[in-house]
Amino acid sequence: MIHNLxxxxxxxxxxxxxxxxxxxxxxxxxxxxxxxxxACRMFPALKDVGEKQRGA
Structure with missing residues (x-):
């Protein structure tokens, strides 16, 4: 996906x-x-933050 972008x-x-x-x-x-x-690949915790915000 990153390559396509x-x-x-x-x-x-x-x-x-x-x-x-x-x-x-x-x-x-x-x-x-x-x-x-x-950024999400380098810092996987960023993905968790986004998912928590959507679920809140």
Whole structure:
């Protein structure tokens, strides 16, 4: 999943550099999701915090 997000982000950035900018919100969202997934892999306890907040 992280690889797919990275590829999508790389593609969006390439379009952006060519002047064919995708929606900035999509770019930020994709980057944010990738960062969140990487953080959850490095710090598994973060995933538990998110699940506890949804269940509360």
């Amino acid at each position: 990275y590829c999508a982000l790389e593609h969006m950035l390439a379009l952006h550099s060519q002047g064919e900018a995708p929606d900035d919100q999509d770019l930020v969202c994709c980057y944010g999701r990738m960062q969140l997934m990487l």
